[in-house]
Amino acid sequence: MTVTKTAAPCGSWKSPITAEAIASHSLRLSQIAYDGDDLYFLEGRPSEGGRITIIQRKPDGSQRSVLEPPYNARTLVHEYGGGSFAVDEGTIYFVNATDQRLYCLSPEREPFPITPPPAHSNGASPLRYADLFIDKKNKRIVCVCEDHVRGGEEPVNEIVSIDISDVSRSDFQVSTPVVLARGYDFYSNPSVNPEGTLLSYLAWRHPNMPWDGTDLHVATLDASGCVVDDAVIAGGLNESIFQPSWSPDGKLFFTSDKTDWWNLYEIADPLQALKNSLERRRRGEAETAKNEAKPVISMEAEFGYPMWIFGLSTYAFLSATASGAAPANALRIICTYNVRGLWNLAIISPGKNGYELQNIDSPFSDFMFVTANGKKAAMLAGSASQAASIVELDPSTGHFEIIKSSSPLQIDPQYIAAPEVIEFPTENNLTAYAFYYPPTNKDYAPPARELPPLLVKSHGGPTGASSSVLNLGIQYWTSRGFAVVDVNYGGSTGYGRTYRNRLKYNWGVVDAKDCENAARYLIEKGLVDGDRLAITGGSAGGYTTLCVLTFGNMFKVGASHFGVADAEALCRDTHKFESRYGDYLFGPYPERKDDYFLRSPINFTDQLDCPVIFFQGLEDKVVPPSQSEEMVEALRKKKLPVAYIAFEGEQHGFRKAENIKRAIEAEFYFHSRIFGFEPADDIEPVEIENLSLAAAR
Numbered sequence: 001m002t003v004t005k006t007a008a009p010c011g012s013w014k015s016p017i018t019a020e021a022i023a024s025h026s027l028r029l030s031q032i033a034y035d036g037d038d039l040y041f042l043e044g045r046p047s048e049g050g051r052i053t054i055i056q057r058k059p060d061g062s063q064r065s066v067l068e069p070p071y072n073a074r075t076l077v078h079e080y081g082g083g084s085f086a087v088d089e090g091t092i093y094f095v096n097a098t099d100q101r102l103y104c105l106s107p108e109r110e111p112f113p114i115t116p117p118p119a120h121s122n123g124a125s126p127l128r129y130a131d132l133f134i135d136k137k138n139k140r141i142v143c144v145c146e147d148h149v150r151g152g153e154e155p156v157n158e159i160v161s162i163d164i165s166d167v168s169r170s171d172f173q174v175s176t177p178v179v180l181a182r183g184y185d186f187y188s189n190p191s192v193n194p195e196g197t198l199l200s201y202l203a204w205r206h207p208n209m210p211w212d213g214t215d216l217h218v219a220t221l222d223a224s225g226c227v228v229d230d231a232v233i234a235g236g237l238n239e240s241i242f243q244p245s246w247s248p249d250g251k252l253f254f255t256s257d258k259t260d261w262w263n264l265y266e267i268a269d270p271l272q273a274l275k276n277s278l279e280r281r282r283r284g285e286a287e288t289a290k291n292e293a294k295p296v297i298s299m300e301a302e303f304g305y306p307m308w309i310f311g312l313s314t315y316a317f318l319s320a321t322a323s324g325a326a327p328a329n330a331l332r333i334i335c336t337y338n339v340r341g342l343w344n345l346a347i348i349s350p351g352k353n354g355y356e357l358q359n360i361d362s363p364f365s366d367f368m369f370v371t372a373n374g375k376k377a378a379m380l381a382g383s384a385s386q387a388a389s390i391v392e393l394d395p396s397t398g399h400f401e402i403i404k405s406s407s408p409l410q411i412d413p414q415y416i417a418a419p420e421v422i423e424f425p426t427e428n429n430l431t432a433y434a435f436y437y438p439p440t441n442k443d444y445a446p447p448a449r450e451l452p453p454l455l456v457k458s459h460g461g462p463t464g465a466s467s468s469v470l471n472l473g474i475q476y477w478t479s480r481g482f483a484v485v486d487v488n489y490g491g492s493t494g495y496g497r498t499y500r501n502r503l504k505y506n507w508g509v510v511d512a513k514d515c516e517n518a519a520r521y522l523i524e525k526g527l528v529d530g531d532r533l534a535i536t537g538g539s540a541g542g543y544t545t546l547c548v549l550t551f552g553n554m555f556k557v558g559a560s561h562f563g564v565a566d567a568e569a570l571c572r573d574t575h576k577f578e579s580r581y582g583d584y585l586f587g588p589y590p591e592r593k594d595d596y597f598l599r600s601p602i603n604f605t606d607q608l609d610c611p612v613i614f615f616q617g618l619e620d621k622v623v624p625p626s627q628s629e630e631m632v633e634a635l636r637k638k639k640l641p642v643a644y645i646a647f648e649g650e651q652h653g654f655r656k657a658e659n660i661k662r663a664i665e666a667e668f669y670f671h672s673r674i675f676g677f678e679p680a681d682d683i684e685p686v687e688i689e690n691l692s693l694a695a696a697r
Contacts, residue, residue, distance in 0.1 A: 005445040010452040010481030011677035013444040017411060017479050018681065019668075022472045023661035027406045028052070029380055029390055031311045034373035035087040039403065040066075041369075041378075041390050042073060042085070050655025054085055054092060057390075057403055071111055072097035075310075077130035077146045077157075078186075078577040079621055079652065082309030086132040086141065091167070093132055093141055100128045102141070104167050115162060116174055127177070128155075129162075131188055131310040137196025138225035139165035144187050144310065145177055154576040158182045159190045159201055161225060180227050181217070186210070186577070188310055193246045197221055198270055200244050200252060202235075207580035207588070210307040211463055211493070211500070213237040216244055216254060218274045231277035232287040233267065240497075242304035247317050247331055248374075255304040255314070256293070260496045262304030264296040264315065264335065264348070296355045297348060302338040305368075306463045306493050316372035318347070318395060334377045334395065336367035338494040341421060341433055342468060343367050345381075347395060361398065364391070366469045378403070382469030384418050407472060414442035417478035419468050419486070424521035426490070430502075432514040433495065435468055436522065437475075437484040446481065453675055454528035456515050456555075457486040458537035458544040462507060462585070463500065465492045476664060480680070483528045489514035489544070507540075507585035508547040508567070508599040515544060516554050531556070532675050536667065538562060539623060539652065543601075546631070550601040550608045557674045559667045561615045562623045562652060565631040566603075568596040573624050602627070605634035611641035613670040613686070615663050617650030641691045643670055 028044030039057040043065070044050060052074045054067040067073055074097035075081040085094040092105040093114070102115040118125040126149040133142045138161070145160040160177035181187065184203035188210065192199050199221055204214040219230035234256065235241040242262055244254040252270040255262045267273050273292040281287050297303075305312050315335035333348040335357075345360045345367055364381040366388070371378050377395065382388035387407040393400050417440035426432040439452045446452060455477050459466045466486040474484050488494065489511040491503025502510050515535060523530040533555045537545040542563015549558045564570050571582045571589050586595045597603055612635060616628040625646065635642040645666055647659045654660050665683045672679050673688060 003442065005441075006443060007447045008444050008481075009677050010439060010446050010450060011672060011675060012680055013441050013479065013481045014680040015441060015476070015479035016415060017409075017472055017475050019476065019661045019664035021409055022407075022476060022664060023657040025407055025409050026472065026660070027404070028655075029388060029404060029406050030369065031083065031085065032369045032371045032378050032380065032390060033085070033087055034371060034378065035090065037373065038090075039378055039390075039392065040085070040087050040092070041404070043404070044655065046655060046657035046660055049649075052084075052097070054094065055404065063404070066092065066105065067094065067111070070098070071103070075128060075130040076100060077128045077144055077310070079575045080309045080577070081130060083131035083144075083311035086134050088134045088136065093134070093164070095129050095132075100125045102129050102132075102143075102162060104164070106168070112172070114164065114167060114172070114174055116176060131190060133191045134164075135161070135192040135196065135225070137192065138221070139163070140225060142180065142190045142192060142199070144190065154579065156182075157184070157186050157576075159187050159199075178226075181219070181230065184215075188307060189244050191244070191246055192221070193250055193252075193270070194248060195250065196225075198274075199227065200246065200270070202241055202244060207583035208237065209463065209578075209581055209584065210242075211240045212584060213239055214241045216241045218252070218270050220271070220274065229274065229278060231274050231281060233270065233273045233277050234265075234288060234291050234293050236288055240304070242307060243313055243315070245313075245315070245317075249331060251331075253296070253315070253333075254293075257304070257497045259298065260498055261300055262302045263298055264303050264333075265293040266296050267293050296333075297357050299337065299357075300339075300496065302494050302496070303335060306461065308461070308464065312368065313370050314367075315348075316370050316377060317374070318372050318377065319374040334370060334372055334393070336370055336379070341435070341465065341488055341494050345393075360393070360395075362400065364400075366467050382406075382467075384468055385413065385416060385470055387470045387472070407470075409472070411472075411475070412442065414440075415479045416440060416470070416475055417484070421468075422485075422518075422521070424518055426517040427510070427513045430490070432488070432490055432517065433492070434485050434487040434518045435466055436527075437478045437486070438527070439478050439481045439483055441479050441481070444481065451527070451529040452481055452483045453532035453534065453671075454519055454522060455482050455484045456519055456533065456535040457484060458489070458511065458515055458535065458541035458548075459486070459492070460537070460539040460541045462489075462491050462503060462511055462540040462544065463493060464540075465494045473664065477668070480668070483522070485518050485522060487515050487518045504584055505587050505595075508543065508551075511544045512547040512551065515548055516552060519554065534558065534671055534675075536561070540564065542623075543567075546601040546612075547599065549610055549612060550604050553609065556610055557671055558610065558612045559615070559670065560612060560628065560631070561663065562617060562620055562628065563614075564623055565601050565627045567600045568593065569627060570623070571596070573626075575621050578622065602630055602634065605631070605638060608635070608638070608640070611670070611674050611688075611691075613643040613667060613688075614645070615654075615666070616644070616646045617652060617654060618646050618648055619650060620652045622652040636689060639690045641674065641688050643686050643688045645686070
């Protein structure tokens with residue numbers, strides 16, 4: 001049956017995908033862990049002011065929140081956090097957001113702190129904890145600790161242990177964390193082998209970020225759990241190691257990008273590798289001169305992510321297959337890997353000539369936080385039609401069960417735009433990538449000869465990537481008549497280290513040109529209206545947005561969500577984790593101070609000649625409010641249409657439902673006033689300064 005659509009201007013279409021529904025019903029699902037057959041995961045709730053609770057899912061399918069208000073399982077190490085809880089035999093250890101102390105939650109007791117009390121009068125502890133690992137053999141938690149007092153100008157990061165041997169006693173006394181590793185600027189992924197005799201961890205120094213270069217350490221532990229010998233066994237300044245993990249049989253696995261792609265490796269005898277490294281050190285040679293790591297799978301594919309947060313994982317260990325095709329104790333690995341922006345799920349098993357990879361048929365195209373309990377695997381998975389969800393897989397049957405969706409909204413598929421992977425030409429005869437979403441609404445179509453306006457999205461990071469997973473924030477626009485292109489500009493992950501390194505010394509140039517060229521490609525294809533181009537981005541994506549608008553004249557309007565406007569100020573004012581990120585993106589500071597100046601939109605507002613709306617959290621430590629406020633003031637002086645919406649109590653990224661809703665609607669309203677269409681929704685107006693002046697021009 002043919003359905004007649006109503007012809008209506010793009011942007012004015014009525015849609016069931018509302019900002020209210022997105023904000024109120026969108027959960028932030030993350031870190032996943034098994035405890036026997038019980039599954040635990042984090043659930044961020046915008047309706048509770050962004051509070052993060054821990055959900056327990058029992059084998060019978062029942063679920064419950066085990067962490068009630070006012071507790072909030074969120075760590076602020078590196079400001080971005082991650083790895084904020086661990087669980088063993090029903091006892092949960094978690095970092096509480098308010099005071100950053102480590103707490104214990106057992107079935108018999110209310111949460112109680114197990115680390116020293118705050119020293120600050122504001123109630124926040126100077127010691128922050130993340131990346132928790134339970135060392136069962138030595139009855140302790142091993143984790144990253146960030147000390148905000150002892151460091152002076154910037155905090156000190158270390159690997160520490162916290163005794164939990166007496167945690168079940170009602171008179172448990174907190175103890176001072178014991179330092180296991182120090183001397184580097186940053187640490188991650190501390191874990192102990194099954195025998196409790198070896199410690200592994202990642203470490204790196206300024207100016208590297210973890211995706212630039214990291215050292216993989218292994219250390220021997222004595223009977224009391226103290227470090228005896230410690231050496232680097234893999235990695236280096238130009239090799240990024242990701243997710244070192246001990247297998248049940250004591251091998252050490254990790255991913256490395258030393259061949260341009262984050263591929264999986266193993267060290268069969270980590271203790272011998274440590275001894276060999278110590279011997280090379282004794283002889284005055286490089287500790288990693290001879291790397292004992294052997295490739296597990298070699299592919300032009302990414303088995304890793306940029307480690308913006310702790311606790312990321314792309315693989316986990318399974319027990320042997322029951323089919324008899326492999327020895328009873330043969331190691332199997334469930335893993336996910338990325339090829340040109342799309343993720344695949346697979347099982348790696350021993351074969352005749354080493355390991356073999358076999359893909360798993362899956363309805364999903366994106367995976368994160370892969371974990372397993374030996375029999376089943378769980379992960380955060382999604383697709384173009386399925387919002388990110390906690391999913392459990394039974395490898396023996398291939399059956400997937402959705403445990404919890406980040407969005408319970410049931411949307412008619414005829415309102416959902418399917419992403420198309422596009423490759424488009426860009427500067428220097430290179431190719432870049434993006435996901436293109438056409439306007440999609442079963443009830444409406446554009447009038448004859450009207451092409452849709454285009455919204456270009458620039459992702460954050462900038463070392464990160466856009467995903468193909470159902471994003472109702474994108475569908476909000478496409479279901480109202482906009483086309484959207486989500487750009488994986490040069491510097492994005494998922495395409496190898498060489499592609500990632502296109503952004504080296506070129507932030508604000510390569511990414512900006514790729515966004516422009518994505519729009520130009522769609523215009524030349526006759527898919528969008530070249531006179532109605534908008535661009536939006538958050539954080540680093542906000543910087544790209546402001547660069548495109550300031551140093552080019554292709555776009556008519558833009559939106560910056562807590563975006564960087566002053567590259568030099570970012571180096572001066574930001575937190576430790578990113579304080580030297582600019583060395584990679586622009587060049588060493590202050591030696592290349594001129595480059596920072598020349599690529600800071602705040603210094604060239606005289607070249608900006610289009611309307612912009614700014615959104616900002618007033619407690620943002622990553623991109624301080626001053627950056628947005630200075631840019632707004634400059635646009636005011638130029639008499640350009642500008643709007644500024646600041647949110648009390650919000651940090652880097654918005655977590656409260658009412659603020660998420662306001663940001664979505666306000667941006668759409670702003671665009672409607674600039675492009676001259678009338679939204680179908682009843683949206684609270686935005687105060688747009690100089691709008692009447694712009695109309696009079």
